[in-house]
Amino acid sequence: MPQRDRHAVSPVIVGCGYVGSEVARLLQAEGHDVSAVARTSASLEVLAGLGISTFQADLDAPAGGESPALRLAGRQVFYFVPPPGEGREDWRLRAWLRFRETDRPRRVVYISTTGVYGDCSGDWVAEDRPVKPRADRAWRRWDAEQALSSWSEASGVEVVILRVAGIYGPRRLPLARIRSGEPIVRRDEAPYTNRIHVDDLSALSVAAMRHGLSGRVYHACDGRPGNMTDYFHRVADAAGLPRLPEIPLAEAEGRLSLGLLSYLRESRRLSNRRAREELGVTFRFPNLDAGLADCLPRSGGWDAISRSASR
Secondary structure, eight states, rough: OOOOOGTSSSSEESSSSSHHHHHHHHHHHHHHHEEEESSHHHHHHHHHTTEEEEEEOOOTTTGGGTTOOOOTTEEEEEEOOOOOOOSSOOOOHHHHTTTTTTTTOEEEEEEEEEGOOOOOTTEOOOSSSSOOOOOOHHHHHHHHHHHHHHHHHHHOOOEEEEEEEEEBBBTBSHHHHHHOOOEOOOGGOOOOOEEEEHHHHHHHHHHHHHHHTTTTTEEEEOOOOEEHHHHHHHHHHHOOOOOOEEGGGGGTTTTTTHHHHHHHOOOEEEOHHHHHHHOOOOOOOSSSSHHHHHHHHHHTTTGGGOOOOOO
């Protein structure tokens, strides 16, 4: 009896970086043979060292630059490729979808951002709230969501979307910024922010692939929104570093980076009730204290930890 091609049934992670590698670890622990797509030779080498079957692709190249050996038809795909760095469209994802017309996966889990809601003035937000993106980075993610939804309706491929809050974890904390001593806006003027530990995001990604309803959106956050300034201070305290000086919001223009200023203009508190109830996930790190306590022993010291994204 001919042997089944083991690559034909393995989950595929397209864009296997910080989050993707943790998803791969979870799947491997369950006995799955995981395949991953990455752009650089250095990334491929790291992934191969983790026992992951690798394929090289530059999604910006003609025909997506994909290896002819990679076939996605009927497979489960985690699409974690970031959008382009400029504009309001994710033409990278749209091009990838065009190349799937004759090579359609069975199901796709896509990581978006909670930034698609824009400023909610600190309100609690559930997945049925109308989107109102403000920053270009949020528009790109919203464009990707729309493209995937249209493609799903036309092709029959199942799509589940995770709108993800700020990701933190080992090697992903804002220590470089804290060490720089650059100021942060005063605590009583700082907006609400939302976070998720990378381990919980990975578990949610796997659960979304297995249990998420096609066309459904789920929040990936710990459900315990905090204050942006408080977040920086608590990381500094845990790392034994001086807290950043605080300045009034009125002085922030010209003293803080444009990226940070864009986050300061948005405030929302995100519910994760749908993810907990429909995906059946129990968070290992339901709050920041638990998450920070996990980061140090797993990273071999605070100096090994790098910056964090804040969404």
